[in-house]
Amino acid sequence: MPRATIDQVAKVAGVGRSTVSRVLNGSQSVSRVAREAVEQAIAELDYVPSRAARSLVMKRANAVGLIIPEELDRFFGDPFFAEVMTGVTSRVLESEYALNVMVASGPSDGFAANKVASFVLNGGVDGVIVVAHHFGDTFIERIVGSVPVVFGGRPIPFDKESETFYVDGENEKGSFAAAQHLIGLGREKIATITGPQNMGAAQDRHKGFSDALAQAGLSPVAVIEGDYSAQRGAAAARRLLEEQVDFDGIFVANDLMAAAVVRTLLEAGVRVPEDVAVVGFDDAAVATEVTPALTTVRQPIRAQGELMADVLLRALAGENPPGVSMLPTSLVVRESA
Amino acid sequence: MPRATIDQVAKVAGVGRSTVSRVLNGSQSVSRVAREAVEQAIAELDYVPSRAARSLVMKRANAVGLIIPEELDRFFGDPFFAEVMTGVTSRVLESEYALNVMVASGPSDGFAANKVASFVLNGGVDGVIVVAHHFGDTFIERIVGSVPVVFGGRPIPFDKESETFYVDGENEKGSFAAAQHLIGLGREKIATITGPQNMGAAQDRHKGFSDALAQAGLSPVAVIEGDYSAQRGAAAARRLLEEQVDFDGIFVANDLMAAAVVRTLLEAGVRVPEDVAVVGFDDAAVATEVTPALTTVRQPIRAQGELMADVLLRALAGENPPGVSMLPTSLVVRESA
DNA sequence: TTGAAAGCGCTAACAT
DNA sequence: ATGTTAGCGCTTTCAA
Numbered sequence: 001m002p003r004a005t006i007d008q009v010a011k012v013a014g015v016g017r018s019t020v021s022r023v024l025n026g027s028q029s030v031s032r033v034a035r036e037a038v039e040q041a042i043a044e045l046d047y048v049p050s051r052a053a054r055s056l057v058m059k060r061a062n063a064v065g066l067i068i069p070e071e072l073d074r075f076f077g078d079p080f081f082a083e084v085m086t087g088v089t090s091r092v093l094e095s096e097y098a099l100n101v102m103v104a105s106g107p108s109d110g111f112a113a114n115k116v117a118s119f120v121l122n123g124g125v126d127g128v129i130v131v132a133h134h135f136g137d138t139f140i141e142r143i144v145g146s147v148p149v150v151f152g153g154r155p156i157p158f159d160k161e162s163e164t165f166y167v168d169g170e171n172e173k174g175s176f177a178a179a180q181h182l183i184g185l186g187r188e189k190i191a192t193i194t195g196p197q198n199m200g201a202a203q204d205r206h207k208g209f210s211d212a213l214a215q216a217g218l219s220p221v222a223v224i225e226g227d228y229s230a231q232r233g234a235a236a237a238r239r240l241l242e243e244q245v246d247f248d249g250i251f252v253a254n255d256l257m258a259a260a261v262v263r264t265l266l267e268a269g270v271r272v273p274e275d276v277a278v279v280g281f282d283d284a285a286v287a288t289e290v291t292p293a294l295t296t297v298r299q300p301i302r303a304q305g306e307l308m309a310d311v312l313l314r315a316l317a318g319e320n321p322p323g324v325s326m327l328p329t330s331l332v333v334r335e336s337a
Numbered sequence: 338m339p340r341a342t343i344d345q346v347a348k349v350a351g352v353g354r355s356t357v358s359r360v361l362n363g364s365q366s367v368s369r370v371a372r373e374a375v376e377q378a379i380a381e382l383d384y385v386p387s388r389a390a391r392s393l394v395m396k397r398a399n400a401v402g403l404i405i406p407e408e409l410d411r412f413f414g415d416p417f418f419a420e421v422m423t424g425v426t427s428r429v430l431e432s433e434y435a436l437n438v439m440v441a442s443g444p445s446d447g448f449a450a451n452k453v454a455s456f457v458l459n460g461g462v463d464g465v466i467v468v469a470h471h472f473g474d475t476f477i478e479r480i481v482g483s484v485p486v487v488f489g490g491r492p493i494p495f496d497k498e499s500e501t502f503y504v505d506g507e508n509e510k511g512s513f514a515a516a517q518h519l520i521g522l523g524r525e526k527i528a529t530i531t532g533p534q535n536m537g538a539a540q541d542r543h544k545g546f547s548d549a550l551a552q553a554g555l556s557p558v559a560v561i562e563g564d565y566s567a568q569r570g571a572a573a574a575r576r577l578l579e580e581q582v583d584f585d586g587i588f589v590a591n592d593l594m595a596a597a598v599v600r601t602l603l604e605a606g607v608r609v610p611e612d613v614a615v616v617g618f619d620d621a622a623v624a625t626e627v628t629p630a631l632t633t634v635r636q637p638i639r640a641q642g643e644l645m646a647d648v649l650l651r652a653l654a655g656e657n658p659p660g661v662s663m664l665p666t667s668l669v670v671r672e673s674a
Numbered sequence: 675t676t677g678a679a680a681g682c683g684c685t686a687a688c689a690t
Numbered sequence: 691a692t693g694t695t696a697g698c699g700c701t702t703t704c705a706a
Contacts, residue, residue: 005699016677021701029675051459052392053699057682061389063437072430076423077622082413090409093440093449098456100400101438103430112430119435122388285414289626342683353693358685366691390683394698 004045013041024049055123063098064312065125067116069137071105074229078256079284080301084131084152087305095313100125104139113139121146127312130155134198148315150308154200163315167307167325171204172211174297174329178251178279179212181295181331185277187249191222193236193261195253202228205253205281221247226257233257237264248276249337255280259290262336277337292335299329341382350378361386392460400435401649402462404453406474408442411566415593416621417638421468421489424642432650437462441476450476458483464649467492471535485652487645491537500652504644504662508541509548511634511666515588515616516549518632518668522614524586528559530573530598532590539565542590542618558584563594570594574601585613586674592617596627599673614674629672636666 006024010017015034022030023038030038041047055061066088068075075081092099102116120128120143127148130140133155143149144162151166158164182190192209195202206223213219222245224236233252237260240247252258258280262272272278272292280287283298304327314321343361347354352371359367360375367375378384392398403425405412412418429436439453457465457480464485467477470492480486481499488503495501519527529546532539543560550556559582561573570589574597577584589595595617599609609615609629617624620635641664651658 006701007699010677017700018678018702019676022676025701031675034675048455048458050393050699051456051461052389052398053682054701055389055682056387056393056684056699057701059682066438072423072427076419076426082419086409086413089413089438089440093409093442093452098461099438101403101426101436103426105430115430118385119388121385124388124435343685344683347693354683355685355694356692359692362685368691371691387683390698391685392698393683393700394685396698 004047006047006049009038009041009045009047012045013037059123060126061098061124062096063100063125064092064309064316065100065102065116065120065128067102067104067128067130067140068132069104069113069130069134069140070132072103074227075103075132078228079286080228080254080256080282081131083284083301084305084308087302087307088129088131088309089305091306091309091313095309097126097313097316102128104137108136108138113137117142127316129308129312131308132199134196135200136198148312150312150315152304152308154204156200165311165315165321165323165325167304167311167327168201168204169299169301169304169327170329171201172208174281174299174331175205175208175251175253176212177208177329177331178281178297179209180216181333182249182251182277182279182337183212183216183218185249185273185337187277188218189221189247190218190249190251191224191240191245191247192220192251193224193226193233193253193257195225196227197225202253209251221245226253228254228256230256230260233260234264237261241265241268241270249279250276251279251281253281255282255284255287255294255296258294258296258336259286262290262292262294273335273337279337283332287332287334290336295334295337296332297329298332300327303327341384343384343386346375346378346382346384349382350374396460397463398435398460399433400437400462401429401646401653402437402439402453402457402465404439404441404465404467404477405469406441406450406467406471406477407469409440411564412440412469415565416623417565417591417593417619418468420621420638421642421645424639424644425466425468425646426642428643428646428650432646434463434650434653439465441474445473445475450474454479464653466645466649468645469536471533472537473535485649487649487652489641489645491541493537502648502652502658502660502662504641504648504664505538505541506636506638506641506664507666508538509545511618511636511668512542512545512588512590513549514545514666514668515618515634516546517553518670519586519588519614519616519674520549520553520555522586522610522674524614525555526558526584527555527586527588528561528577528582528584529557529588530561530563530570530590530594532562533564534562539590546588558582563590565591565593567593567597570597571601574598575605578602578605578607586616587613588616588618590618592619592621592624592631592633595631595633595673596623599627599629599631610672610674616674620669624669624671632671632674633669634666635669637664640664 280296287294485500617633624631
């Protein structure tokens with residue numbers, strides 16, 4: 001806690017309170033002597049201006065929020081989010097803003113969600129980044145309009161006019177390419193494990209996949225909805241096996257699940273890629289850690305995090321960043337397909 | 338941003354300003370009628386009290402900080418930290434406090450470190466958790482004494498009397514047991530890859546290992562300092578191989594490195610555990626993902642994060658939590674040793 | 675260039 | 691039980 005106040009500094013420096021304030025804020029209208037006296041007094045007193053007081057009068061918090069509308073395990077257990085956080089953090093770190101992490105697990109009208117919403121509404125942050133938006137996360141609507149919001153991945157559309165942005169990978173293109181690759185391999189009995197269909201990006205990935213199949217006159221032999229977790233990935237693969245679905249190719253909406261699918265398949269004696277070709281999405285670290293290494297759709301995840309932060313920071317600076325930013329994806333062919 | 342002020346609420350409710358404040362703060366000394374009038378007015382005006390104003394007068398931020406004195410990649414790339422964050426976040430989430438994540442990468446007098454220090458000093462947070470403290474992180478000293486500080490892992494000792502705490506796993510005991518296991522297996526040519534020796538916990542792990550060997554009349558055939566990253570783990574293993582060190586057992590200070598060691602060994606045609614028995618530390622997810630599965634020292638990492646948060650929250654509540662909390666470790670025997 | 679004065683929106687005595 | 695008053699530490703007109 002700051003001991004000294006601005007008035008004490010003023011007294012020690014032998015100047016008025018506003019002169020100290022001017023020095024603090026780098027005003028040009030301060031004489032050299034005054035400035036130096038103030039700087040000396042500041043050093044002498046170990047003075048640090050009060051954040052709260054400044055926020056009160058400036059009407060800004062100098063902080064941005066990172067909203068995580070997800071269960072904790074899911075979030076921190078997923079390398080995708082780790083990458084996003086790395087990107088976001090690295091950018092915010094360099095800025096003058098502080099970063100508030102706000103977890104909104106549980107129901108949209110639950111304790112956590114309410115805490116997040118009122119934190120934003122009470123001026124705790126000047127803008128927010130939402131990293132995983134599910135349709136039905138209605139608490140988000142309460143904050144949209146009060147501060148700029150940047151989404152990671154396509155969000156639900158909002159009624160109220162508001163400063164919202166989103167940055168996303170080219171999910172549709174990427175999964176289209178993934179499916180085409182499978183088809184190009186001669187696979188015709190293709191299954192898929194999707195991401196949570198209450199998320200925009202997951203829908204897009206599924207659409208790209210479906211379109212590619214349709215274009216080839218194919219339709220999926222099985223569609224199972226996953227939740228991006230390894231656990232559900234393995235479960236889905238087991239189900240396919242148990243139900244004796246006849247498939248020779250599978251597109252899995254993220255690598256975490258895809259790796260789990262590969263392991264499950266191998267354990268069941270199914271050869272990858274000979275019997276079943278597997279394509280993932282993300283090009284996460286796990287893609288090369290699993291054997292056979294995953295063929296997958298690469299996405300610049302960390303860059304996506306950086307871009308989200310950039311967009312928000314620019315919006316806060318009064319610039320007009322693009323409402324939508326798309327980052328390219330590319331197919332990486334390895335061993336699994 | 339809050340539109341309405343407390344005075345407007347007071348006017349609409351037909352009461353004085355302090356009555357509104359009382360309702361806000363749950364005072365008992367408010368009549369039913371007054372309370373209801375105020376609540377109605379609040380709802381009507383969508384009133385949310387200003388965080389900044391409250392902080393200013395209360396002299397507290399209602400926020401705690403999570404300080405990460407580490408490079409970003411290292412931090413978010415390490416599942417250990419992901420677990421710690423999960424634990425910390427889950428507890429803070431349930432509290433009335435907000436969570437500020439503060440990354441202090443780079444030099445101790447660099448931009449990031451200074452930003453963190455002044456954020457704490459200017460009243461941005463009421464207390465902090467430091468998740469990876471290296472000797473030489475001098476910026477920490479600037480904040481110790483101004484707010485309660487909880488360290489994850491044994492910190493450097495501080496001169497100034499201050500409210501500092503730490504919670505740690507029983508590193509020494511754990512690695513002692515690990516080494517004993519290797520010895521019990523009949524291995525006598527034992528090497529080790531340590532953690533960064535500028536961190537207390539890493540020192541402790543090394544000490545436990547050394548003590549066990551000494552007690553058995555053994556001394557390590559090689560000691561290589563690592564940094565807990567998979568990359569350095571693999572590099573260390575390669576070095577052992579290149580230098581043709583003759584070893585039949587190795588204790589690696591964390592699982593991320595241990596898994597990399599196993600992979601490197603296998604690639605070089607060294608059988609695990611037949612030729613070399615490998616023991617790791619942490620019991621991270623990777624311990625069971627690698628083949629052969631790692632024998633390792635289990636540590637309740639997430640619980641450690643929760644405990645750190647609990648200690649800080651209790652300190653902030655004016656309770657007197659223990660200065661040192663140790664969490665138990667246990668040896669988990671799997672396939673690698 | 676500089677200081678004096680007026681708040682920012684809230685809590686906390688102090689009165690009543 | 692409730693209103694009045696005085697600040698919390700700062701930025702910002704406004705004069706000088």
